[in-house]
Amino acid sequence: MSTTPDWATRDEADPQPAPARREHPAVSPQTAAVFGRPDGVAGSFSTAPSRRPQPELAPPDPVLAEAFSRPAGASSALQRDPYATYGSEVAETEPDDPWRDPASGAHLEGPALAEASSTTERPAGPKLGVTDLLFGRRVHWWALASLAIVALLVGVAGGLIGRWTAEAVPPLNSNSVSLDVDDSAVASTDIAKVAKAVAPSVVMIEVRTAGSGGSGSGFVVDKLGYIVTNNHVISLAANDKSAKLEVVFSDHSRVPARIVGRDVKTDVAVLKVDNVENLTVAKLGDSAKLEIGQPVIAFGAPLGLDRTVTTGIVSAVDRPVPLRPDASSDTDAVINAIQTDAAINPGNSGGPLVDGQGRVIGINTAIAAAGGGSIGLGFAIPINEVIPITEALIKDGSMRHPQIGVTASTVRNDQVFGARVKDVAAGSPAASAGIKENDVITEFDGKPIEGADELTVAVRTSTIGEEVKYTYWRDGRTFTGTITPRGD
Template sequence: MPVSAPRSEPPAADVAAVFGRPDGVQGSFAGEHVPADRPEPRVAPPDAVLAEAFSKPAGVTDTLQRDPYAVPEPEETPEPDPWRDPDSTASMSRPAVPVPMPTGPTDRGPKLGIRELLFGGRVQWWALATLGILALLVGVFGGLIGRWTAEVATPLHSNSVQLDGSAPDTDASSNVARVVQAAQKSVVTIEVRTAVEGASGSGFIVDKSGYIVTNNHVISKAANDSKAKLEVVFFDRQRVPARIVGRDIKTDLAVLKVDDVADLTVSKLGDSDKLQIGQEVIAFGSPLGFDKTVTSGIVSATGRAVPLRPDAESDTDAVINAIQTDAAINPGNSGGPLLNDDAQVIGVNTAGAMTGGGSIGLGFAIPINEVMPIANALIKSGKVNHPSIGITAATVRNDRIYGAQVRDVADGSPASRAGVREGDVVTRFNGHAIEGADELTVAVRTSKIGDAVKFTYWRDGRYFDGEITPVSD
């Protein structure tokens, strides 16, 4: 039974419309259908600006344009070859075969001995005679020189010379030396040692019973650490434990006491109110731990308000009415005496202005006339009462006014009763000119509790006078 190939059915009309060949196409791939009416493309000439910017320079035929700023590398000039260049000049050249240079004898031969020199006939007789004459002349001349130096020059060594180091017995010591001799045994070194560190300062004896005056910042660590060790070292290196009698953070003063020490030398006290600028002074103490150190200078200013603020080393918060001196005062001098030329204590060395850790000739001491009332109060009761007027102030300096501007007035305080208001600027207090808050602090502290004092203040462009009576703080 014959078998015939299956016949496919023609596609549906909608399928043929989507997937069928276009009319007139017989192959599997359709060729590009170009409409008969499509115009041929033409290349338009480039814009004049673009042609100038991107076209090749005249005479250039390379595909890539060369850098117009590139410097061409110089061409190597071949060495001239007279065999190939008939126009070359004549020149010398090295020989084709090196010529060996002749060499002389290198052996100097045997040296001449005495026999060969005198009898060998190898030296002329007149040369031998000349050498003999020269030797004779050298011997005669050397003998004459030796004879002359022996008679004229003095000997270098002598058994008759004896050096004597004793000086004539005259009183030629300086004034500073006399002050040191008189005061050195009354000055002490104060050492404070804690579990982790140590520090030292100075002090001076004010009573035979063992009372010693120093600065509060010298013994602050001992006061605030019950386990700290406090010792006093005397002039003869004797070490004695000390106790704190009292201290005052507002004046940076303190009093210590030692017991059972015989033959104490007490300091002589002077009058700091009689100091004059230019007067000679001597600072005694233990700067940087070097005890029994003395520096000298002059009083360069008085009544200098110097603030001392609390820090990691001390709880002192004071403004001192300082004596300014150019005698070197370094760390460790604190608490030591400032002496006049009569070996009298006229101040307590307290602070120094320093740059780079060293003295620059600006040292400050608390006047002894302000020290002794504080020391007496500490010895008597262990505490001090200071005058107060009940205000806080800040320094103001502008084109209108200089002074201490009141920032706060305590209710019921002497300042409140005197009519002082916030914003007032105090320009004078108890006879002292006030140019800042530190000067006002010193002026109030140096007044007396219960005694009325006059003051001047500025308000709304006008000056007013008032009276105020400080009370105890």
């Protein structure tokens, strides 16, 4: 049985089956009239007129034609000028006649008859010279005389005015002036006498290191070359062995100095200079006899200005002033200061504060300053406290201070003013005396205590080994007792 398909054996001459024909719906006469070709046209377009009736445009409404049609003579532009008047004649407007218009305003008109103006120009005449004026009789003689009289009067008036002003204003320079000098002796005041007597004993102290420096003051207390000053003046040199320490005397001589001893708890230090002859030693007074209001004189070198003298009075005594450590000083003290309004500024520190007789009654030490300068609140360590410290430093190089073994803070309320005990050291004089924490000490060695600074000063000014009476407040009741300070 053969597997060859039927189409492979078919004769090529055999007819192919015809595709099926699709019938289209008939076109209505109305559609053919609108969309059909005109008669006699076989292609897509034809210019031959059609015999088939064509649509015709109806004539426009006359009103619309008048409103929207182009006027005669207009261009074919899409828009016409709304202000143009096409085809209309523009009538020339006649000027208003004020005689015929009763509403016209008053205004000027031209003259009834125009005046003929001459257009002939006259040639310029020759210019007048001096000869013409004087001899040409071109000017009247009386005019020339008037001009001469006026010129004469002006000259006379100017000369008189110049003479008067020269006499009224004196000359600036003169070679007949000489200044008289009164060379009679001037009576010295008490301050001048004191300044002259004390100045040779006052010195300026300079400290210089590789990166910083400073200056202060001091005064000579012994012919061997011992000089008293503040610890904060020389603490930079004490803590830096490479620092250079020098003393400058009133005659500008400069010598090196050595530190004998210093006390950070009282801000007192002693220096020594060697091989200096004819030293002037300051006279020491008694600070316990000071009276508020008495005159005092401050010596020193404020801001490096040596041999400076300022005056004032004693404003107050026994003023507790704390001195705290800073970048340039290791002083940590509370001084029982003399307050004065004598001008004291940085650099006065260590200089003497003297009375009207030239006796040293204190060491200028501190100021209260809002902006860094003196405002009339200066403080000095009383000389009666400086003397034993100076003697101890010269003798031993150090100073022992009384202490009772407590730390305290200031308390002020409706119940009590004083120094509240914060801590009591075991085995201290305070512990032996029965003082406890939160006790408020109100009196020590006969001195009223209103704060921690007052207690510090009172303890430091007591005597080691001598019994002291004190008063304290505890639980709303006041007690008294005794205590014996020990050396630190």
